[in-house]
Amino acid sequence: MAGVELHALEKSYRTPTGIVEAVRGVDLRVAEGETVALLGPNGAGKSTTIDMLLGLQTPDAGAVALFGSPPGEAVSAGRVGAMLQTGGLLRQLTVRELVTMMAALYPQPLDVDETLEVARVADLAGRRTEKLSGGETQRVRFAIALVPDPDLLVLDEPTVGMDVETRHAFWTTVRDIAARGKTVLFATHYLEEADAHADRAVLMARGSVVADGPTTEIKAMVGSRTIRATLPDAPPERLRALPGVTRVERRGDAVVLVCDDSDAAIRALLAREPAVRDIEIRGAGLEEAFLRLTGDGDGS
Amino acid sequence: MNGLVYARYELLRTFRNRRLLIFSFGFPLALYYAIAAPNRNVHDLGSSGLSAPLYFMVGMATFGTMNAVLSSGARIAAERQAGWNRQLRLTGLSTRTYFRVKILTAYALALSSILLLYLAGATLGVGLAAGRWAQMTLFMLVGLVPFAALGILGGHLLTPDSIGPAMGGSTALFALLGGVWFPINSGVMHDVARALPSYWLVQAAHVGTGGAGWGGAGWAVVAAWSAGAAALAARAYRRDTKRV
Numbered sequence: 042m043a044g045v046e047l048h049a050l051e052k053s054y055r056t057p058t059g060i061v062e063a064v065r066g067v068d069l070r071v072a073e074g075e076t077v078a079l080l081g082p083n084g085a086g087k088s089t090t091i092d093m094l095l096g097l098q099t100p101d102a103g104a105v106a107l108f109g110s111p112p113g114e115a116v117s118a119g120r121v122g123a124m125l126q127t128g129g130l131l132r133q134l135t136v137r138e139l140v141t142m143m144a145a146l147y148p149q150p151l152d153v154d155e156t157l158e159v160a161r162v163a164d165l166a167g168r169r170t171e172k173l174s175g176g177e178t179q180r181v182r183f184a185i186a187l188v189p190d191p192d193l194l195v196l197d198e199p200t201v202g203m204d205v206e207t208r209h210a211f212w213t214t215v216r217d218i219a220a221r222g223k224t225v226l227f228a229t230h231y232l233e234e235a236d237a238h239a240d241r242a243v244l245m246a247r248g249s250v251v252a253d254g255p256t257t258e259i260k261a262m263v264g265s266r267t268i269r270a271t272l273p274d275a276p277p278e279r280l281r282a283l284p285g286v287t288r289v290e291r292r293g294d295a296v297v298l299v300c301d302d303s304d305a306a307i308r309a310l311l312a313r314e315p316a317v318r319d320i321e322i323r324g325a326g327l328e329e330a331f332l333r334l335t336g337d338g339d340g341s
Numbered sequence: 342m343n344g345l346v347y348a349r350y351e352l353l354r355t356f357r358n359r360r361l362l363i364f365s366f367g368f369p370l371a372l373y374y375a376i377a378a379p380n381r382n383v384h385d386l387g388s389s390g391l392s393a394p395l396y397f398m399v400g401m402a403t404f405g406t407m408n409a410v411l412s413s414g415a416r417i418a419a420e421r422q423a424g425w426n427r428q429l430r431l432t433g434l435s436t437r438t439y440f441r442v443k444i445l446t447a448y449a450l451a452l453s454s455i456l457l458l459y460l461a462g463a464t465l466g467v468g469l470a471a472g473r474w475a476q477m478t479l480f481m482l483v484g485l486v487p488f489a490a491l492g493i494l495g496g497h498l499l500t501p502d503s504i505g506p507a508m509g510g511s512t513a514l515f516a517l518l519g520g521v522w523f524p525i526n527s528g529v530m531h532d533v534a535r536a537l538p539s540y541w542l543v544q545a546a547h548v549g550t551g552g553a554g555w556g557g558a559g560w561a562v563v564a565a566w567s568a569g570a571a572a573l574a575a576r577a578y579r580r581d582t583k584r585v
Contacts, residue, residue: 097427097582117433125431128424133354145346146432185428 042109044193044224045071045094050103052089063089065248066103071226073108073192076219078235078256079228081245082335087228088126090245091197094226095123107193115193119147122191124182124199126228130170137166140184147189160184161210175202183211187218194218196227200234212238232327242327246335260330266303268310271319272296283309295319344438348445355416355446365412365450366457369405373397373461381465391550395469398462399477402455403521403546404512406481407539409450410488411508413443417496418504421581426497430582436575440493447489448482455481469549480545480554484563487538488515490570497577515539538566 047069053062064086071077081087092098094105096112107115115121131139140157144150157163160183165173173181179202186194194215200208216238219225229235235242236256244252244259252259265287272280273294280289285302300306303322310317355361380386380393389396420426429439455478459469469477491511499507516522518530519539525531534540541559548554555563 092582095431097430116431119433121431123431125424125427128428130423131354131420131425132423133357134350138350138353142347142350143432145343146429146434148433189432 042073043070043106044073044075044108045069045226046104046106046109047090047094048104048106050090050093050105051101052086052093052098053101062248064093064100067245067248067250069243069250069253071224073224074219074222076215076225076238076240077227078239078242079226079245080232080235080242080331081228084247085245085335086248087245088197091123091126091195091226091228095121095195117148119149119189120192121195122186122189122193123195124179124186124197126197128182130173130178130181132171133169135167135169136162136173136181136184139170139181140188143185144188149190150188151190153188156184156188159214160187161207161214176204176207179203180207180211183214191223193224193226196225198228198230200229200231232331236327244331244334252330252334256327259334260324260327262330262334265329265333266300267323268298268300268303268307269319269321269323270296270298270310270317272314272317274316275314280310280314283313285309344434344442347434347438348442351442351446352449355450358416361412361416361450365405365409366454369401369408369454370457370461373401373458376401377462377465389550392467394462394465395467395550398458398465398467399546399549400521400543402458402481402549403539403542404516405454405458406451406485407488407515407521407542408512409454410447410485411492411495411512412450413447413489414492414494414496414499414508415501415504417443417493418499418501421497422501427582436578439578440571440575443493444489447492448485451482451485452478473549476554477546477549480548481542484538484542484545487563487566487570488542490567490574494570494574494577497574497581519543536562538563 047067050064050067052064053060067086067090079087079090089098093100094107094112096105096116105112108120134142137153137157141153144153144156154163157166160180162177162180162184165177165181170181179199183199186196200211203211212234215225239256241254242256242259243250252262271294275296277289277291280286280296280298283298283306285300285304285306286298287301288299290297298306298310307320307322377394377397383393385391386393386396459474495504495508515537516539518534519537520534520543521539525534525540535558541555541563544552544555544559
């Protein structure tokens with residue numbers, strides 16, 4: 042049985058400027074115990090997809106199943122924990138009081154002290170929620186996602202506002218949780234997070250899934266490599282004419298050649314440009330893959 | 342799922358909210374003293390046979406509790422803006438429990454407001470028989486049901502920016518048309534007033550000054566407003582799952 046199963050999901054909104062098709066036929070399956078990253082530019086439909094997955098919005102068409110049940114059932118049973126993209130905390134309560142209150146709303150919650158410990162907010166337990174910094178608020182929201190002791194953890198851009206150290210600790214915790222057989226689905230803008238922490242990445246653009254596979258496979262799908270070298274005087278047009286080169290960028294004395302056949306390009310480069318030095322050849326990063334597959338320059 | 346724990350923390354955070362307490366309690370109390378204290382020796386206000394402190398205590402109780410109960414809407418709107426109601430949807434909390442707890446906290450505020458005004462009245466020499474006071478309070482608690490539902494409805498329809506003026510305006514309108522500020526005894530205004538829950542809240546409060554409470558019409562109007570507002574509020578809550 043899949044942890045998450047989305048079938049042909051569709052959702053559009055009426056806005057003052059017309060109808061926006063936010064999600065146009067999304068199919069997605071996350072196996073139990075799998076960690077999947079959901080990537081895509083703003084407006085790709087990630088958050089709407091997550092809303093439908095959690096039962097916060099009703100799809101216009103298609104179906105959602107979490108562990109084989111409708112989302113509402115899985116949520117009431119405490120099988121789902123989520124950090125939504127936007128969200129503050131209830132004010133006038135301490136962190137411990139808030140987590141205790143939330144724990145009471147689930148059938149089999151984790152122990153509150155344990156939750157505070159795991160989410161690394163034990164030191165904030167006595168602090169009022171309105172006195173927390175942005176990063177601390179995110180950690181408390183993480184504690185709230187963990188307190189139902191969920192089988193599925195859904196994180197919508199969870200590390201926004203966290204500093205580097207907190208972010209590192211956060212992912213260590215998520216990986217520990219994943220290692221205990223929990224299913225994790227997270228949306229992120231940070232490609233390195235997908236690369237480092239997901240078994241699989243799903244790329245969305247304009248409401249559809251444009252790529253779905255292991256991050257290495259997605260990078261390979263783009264197939265490009267780049268050659269970077271110091272070559273002060275060669276005009277870009279001459280380099281562009283080399284076999285296997287699709288694009289040339291000059292950065293000061295250095296040039297960057299984006300290649301669809303880097304083997305042919307490097308042979309020709311060495312033969313025709315004797316002045317070339319400091320050569321590096323690299324596979325495309327997930328970032329390049331992301332930009333190519335989502336088909337627009339807005340990789341934010 | 343434990344609704345009692347949820348209720349406990351909701352009450353706790355309501356009574357920790359200093360600004361809310363100032364507006365819910367401090368404001369009616371200050372207004373009461375401002376109006377009633379200079380007239381503390383008027384024992385027969387407008388030949389009603391009632392002392393000024395008693396008359397104004399009862400009037401302010403109507404206004405104060407209506408305000409306190411409707412103010413739950415502003416707190417709901419703020420919670421929604423923080424995305425908190427979406428977080429609550431991801432728990433086992435049922436619509437019914439959510440409503441019960443919201444109404445409970447609104448009533449806790451209203452009841453505290455009545456108690457404080459009663460104590461304030463006592464400092465100005467108002468004495469009510471315990472039985473009469475209890476009867477008045479019970480009547481008022483029933484009369485507040487439509488306002489509690491309207492507060493929740495407003496909280497789920499409006500934003501924190503718009504709810505202040507909307508609630509302030511509707512409280513003033515309900516108060517004016519319902520006869521909170523001056524008695525409405527005849528004419529078209531009286532017919533209009535009799536269809537409003539605020540009129541019956543005033544009648545409930547007047548049990549404290551020797552009023553008879555409600556007849557069939559009163560119960561029917563309060564029941565109709567309660568049922569209508571509660572149905573709309575429940576609908577608004579269920580539909581209200583989008584990002585604000």
